[in-house]
Amino acid sequence: MKLESSNFKIYLGGAYLIVLFIAIYFLFSTFDLRDLTSYEFIRDNREVILKYKDNNIFFLSIIFFVITIFLNLLLFPMLIPTLIIGFIFGKWLGTLILVLGNTLGGFLLYNLAKTFFSDLIEKKFKTKFSKFIGFFKQNETVYFMCFRFMGGGGTPFPIQNVLPVLFNMSARNYILATVLGIIPTTFVTVALGSGIEKIIDQNEELSFLPVIQSPEIYLPIAGFFVILIAAFIIKKFFFKT
Numbered sequence: 001m002k003l004e005s006s007n008f009k010i011y012l013g014g015a016y017l018i019v020l021f022i023a024i025y026f027l028f029s030t031f032d033l034r035d036l037t038s039y040e041f042i043r044d045n046r047e048v049i050l051k052y053k054d055n056n057i058f059f060l061s062i063i064f065f066v067i068t069i070f071l072n073l074l075l076f077p078m079l080i081p082t083l084i085i086g087f088i089f090g091k092w093l094g095t096l097i098l099v100l101g102n103t104l105g106g107f108l109l110y111n112l113a114k115t116f117f118s119d120l121i122e123k124k125f126k127t128k129f130s131k132f133i134g135f136f137k138q139n140e141t142v143y144f145m146c147f148r149f150m151g152g153g154g155t156p157f158p159i160q161n162v163l164p165v166l167f168n169m170s171a172r173n174y175i176l177a178t179v180l181g182i183i184p185t186t187f188v189t190v191a192l193g194s195g196i197e198k199i200i201d202q203n204e205e206l207s208f209l210p211v212i213q214s215p216e217i218y219l220p221i222a223g224f225f226v227i228l229i230a231a232f233i234i235k236k237f238f239f240k241t
Contacts, residue, residue: 053088061093065101072105073112075158082186086193094190095183102186103178106161110174113162121165133167140164141173146234148181149227188223 053060064085071081078098086094113121126133136143144164147153152160164174 049088061089061097064089065097068098068101069105069108072102072158072161073109075109078102078157079189082189083193083196086190087196089190089194091187091191091194094194095187098186098190099179099183102157102182103175106157106178107171107175109158109161110164110169111171114165114168117162118165121162125159125163126166129163129166136164136167136169140167140169141177144169144173145177145181148178149184149230150234151185184223184227188227191223 068078068081068085071078082094082098085098088094089097136147148160152163155163
């Protein structure tokens with residue numbers, strides 16, 4: 001059976017959807033996400049988590065790198081995983097893991113979507129994002145990098161990963177634009193997650209005032225505002241309608 005044949009694409013695309021639904025079912029049936037993201041759970045297990053990380057830093061880094069790739073393939077929103085990785089690994093290593101994992105995972109998802117779901121993506125998104133396609137075709141690397149930096153203008157990260165299907169972006173440009181585009185927001189979000197560890201160390205209970213007064217928290221939040229202002233400027237001058 002040829003790779004280009006429509007039947008092969010249907011079978012392999014169907015297999016991907018089956019794996020996707022199985023993984024989602026396993027995730028929600030095995031883990032209570034409310035517990036995993038609750039302040040009490042993180043506080044009570046903080047020492048165990050950080051001690052295990054210190055004793056298995058290389059192994060755990062590889063594991064979370066692979067998990068990040070698979071979360072991208074499963075179309076999973078990345079905010080909570082980013083905060084968790086920031087909490088465990090800190091700003092620098094956490095950012096490295098996420099930038100590499102999100103780039104590779106996004107690229108694999110893009111290739112999968114381009115090969116098996118291009119018609120569906122064009123049908124769903126071509127009209128909605130038509131005003132961006134012309135910009136991307138002028139200089140796909142620069143404009144997609146800016147699009148990433150802007151957070152896709154509010155577009156969910158999984159959808160950002162597959163939008164280049166609409167203008168058939170090259171692999172090299174996709175990877176370069178993604179790496180450069182996601183570094184600032186990834187670092188700021190990871191820094192926020194990293195700051196949670198010190199907040200837990202200093203506060204038995206979670207309350208708004210002590211948290212917001214901590215530089216580990218208000219500096220990343222200030223970083224978000226800087227990125228929002230920069231994104232507004234980029235949108236105004238690079239994506240003129």
